[in-house]
Amino acid sequence: MERGDAKMEASERTSSELPRLSKGTRPSLRKVGLHGGETKDDAKANLSALLRERAPRFGSASIFVAIVLQVVVVLGLAALARLVSVRLENLNQLAHAQSDTVERLVRQSVLLAADGETLRGQVADLRAFVASRSAEDVIFLKTVIIKPKIDRPRAREISRLVHKYASLHGQDPDLVLAMIAVESDFNPEAVSHMGATGLMQVMPQWKKVLGIQESLTDPETSIKYGLQILGFYKSMYKDIETALTAYNRGPGPVDSALMRGRDPTNKYVPRVMKTYEILKALTVGEA
Template sequence: MNVDNVQSLLVTQLMTQIMQKSMGDNIGFQMALESVMKGLADNTDSNIAKSISMNGQSGQNLESFLSDRADLINTSMETETSSVAPKTKDEKINSAIEQASKKYGVDAKLISSLIKQESDFNPNAKSSAGAMGLMQLMPCNVEDFGVKNPYDIFENIDAGTRELRGYLKRYNGNIELSLAAYNAGPGTLEKRGVTSVDDIWKLPSETRTHVKKVMGYYRG
């Protein structure tokens, strides 16, 4: 929920309460509320003011009511916004994982397990091979996915999850093979004739360990 939506919600609730109190729950109330709601939908102060003024005495009461309670509205908005917007590193990471999971249809726990193994949740991690950030994006991944800042939590997790989703599709949902490809690259799997979980022993020990640890986190 963004700030504009929060503001609209709060103002609408206050409008409904004062208008209903002034006019009663009748056809006049319904028409007045509809007019004001249209002004809110247009999202301009002039339209809202016009909608208020068109509703006579109830509009004056509403305008006075909202003016007298401006501090309350602002405080409520700040409280709502602060409760939604992630602030700490862990909150940002959890929020980014949730967003990427919904966007790409990948299990959030799998994303989290992969991040645990790749960087131990360190957004600034960088390997000797040049892999960057939480999901250890390689420079080619950064370029392919249009990542502007590989150390940005949301960009990094979005791109890493997108890459993982691609491997899951390529290997028909097989998680172990997808994790192996994420670590060693699909070309390595092809060269070594890895076509099933039973073939993972053919891969480098680093990749075998990687798959085993991620699966341990995922199943734990």
């Protein structure tokens, strides 16, 4: 009995003195060692018991890690779902905005098509206005060229009036400028010894014939009625040089010369025609 008790005490002492295994340390019989009368079988049994004691701890850690991974996956999927939802909403808003833009453009196109005739008319009016201003500027430049010392505001006014009434009466503005240059040298106050007055040297008797109320020294009055008189002579004689002669000399001398078979023209016509040719040569595109 005493030997048996001694063995049990030695075994208990050996178990209590068995070193504890740290996490991740592989148990070894060499490190554990044998104490007292402990046999190898006893040591192995004690080691197995120790491993069984540690095993639940390693299993709990694995379960915890698995749970954490599942939570991360779930949270990631939720965030991804929210991102996809936001993107889809943005795409829907963009689609609606583009649809509204297309509809607005379609409505504008319909309105433009419906208003096409008016728009074309406005474009035509604009082109006519630009062409008119361009022609007026050309007349102004020609006026300054043949009369370099002319007052610029006066030149601008004369060019405007020449363009206006030449277009109204179907006359060549270069011919009108040539007549003004020869008749009055662009002086609206000019009066001849015969009483012809103004830029186009209209005779006073025409005031009664045409019912002119304004002064013949007024540039617009002179050009307006001067071209009306020229048109009257052109329709009478059918020839520009004869019409110019009648404008300068009057119809009486012209008819008398024609009845006698003579040339009715005088020095006035060659001067006008020479100035006219100079002005025509200044026109771009003219041969």
